[in-house]
Amino acid sequence: MNNRRTDRVFALGALTLIAVVWIVSAAREQADLMPIVRQTVPGAGHVVRQDGGVFSAWTDDTETELLARIAIGTGDGYGGPLQVAVAVDRFGVVIGAAIADEKETPAWMRRVMDSGLMSSLIGKSYRDEFRLGLDVDGVTGATCTARALADAAAMGSREAAENLGLPVEARRPPKIVFGIPEIVLILLFAIGFIGHQSRFPYPKQLRWLSMIIGLIVLGFLYNSPVTLAYITKLVLGYWPQWQTNLYWYFLIGGILFVFTVDNKNPYCQWCCPFGAAQECMGVIGGAENRTPLRFQRLLIWLQRLLALTAILLGVWFRNPGVASYELFGTLFDLLGSSVQFAALGLVLIAALFVKRPWCNYLCPIRPVVDLIRLTRQTVKERWQKKTTPAQAA
């Protein structure tokens, strides 16, 4: 069996496996909310679920003294929807909150839970805006998760207050977030498009410009490179609110669009901040392209196997955050475990001598890119085979 045929067979196998795990994990996802709801009002003797998914907490089962109404609010987290059970008293003041469901990277979630954010929700009124750093505590290094939690708490408190008959203003549509990362991303795609034109005389210089901008803005300033969690999120069907997640849509949509139309990868070689960091190390150490011919296929398959395992785990737990094993946050935010720092150190040292060792042998995005390319090629070939005899006739 030649390599291309092997690739196709394994690609089909991988997609089938992902589909099977997706279906099985979807069937077991239904979580029982009652234990979490009870945690929000520990003093309640009796908690009942009402119509519309709101809960009532009473002192005892005579249902004479209402302690709180509890509603589940949802925010857009890094890995998908983040749900918070929020208990409000009859004046609409938050008296308890607990995480009902989340799909965040465990280290980031821990960071948020260890911060004062959850405690700062207590005492807030449903009328408050729950703005990070103003109404409630902000969390450095896990802004996306913290914002999702605050949004979910705000939504839950309003829903519970509304259920209590308190006057709740109609929710305003979220403001469209279009800032520096979005502008820079569009700029980088535009630079990549110009640089890929065969007539353009300075592609090398333009690629370096693009990489440096990517390294500074998408890397060190905003730490928002493409990760496997983005892909797993897509596979799981977690489409975040477009108004507040334009960056995600531009990034994933832009890459898929350019690939489909042009068969070119607009991201990895041109804007990926981690790739740029490795190339900078390579300039210092005089790195060269070294392909270990003897182990080439083995290394490709190991890289694919690791990426597939991570995707399957993310899908199985319905949690894209689990799937992310990249070292991007470790470099750009200096956040991570000792294991991650050890791996990052090895990668950066290797980058002094070998060009882009992470991208070539370890990055999970490369197998995904290979899969998109293979799918595109297969579809194109089948299409041509189907249309050519018809045209000839």
Next chain:
Amino acid sequence: MAEKDNTRASRLTDWIILVFVLVVMGLLVVDLGTNVMSTMERDRVPVSGK
């Protein structure tokens, strides 16, 4: 002789790259495993005003 040295050097480079990849991959698998364990054992942290 020079050709033999080159072949030996290139073979050594191949092995070094393989060992590097296996070591880093091992660390990444440990990290992934830690994520999975945290997800499985995650306790819902309640916060109450009482």
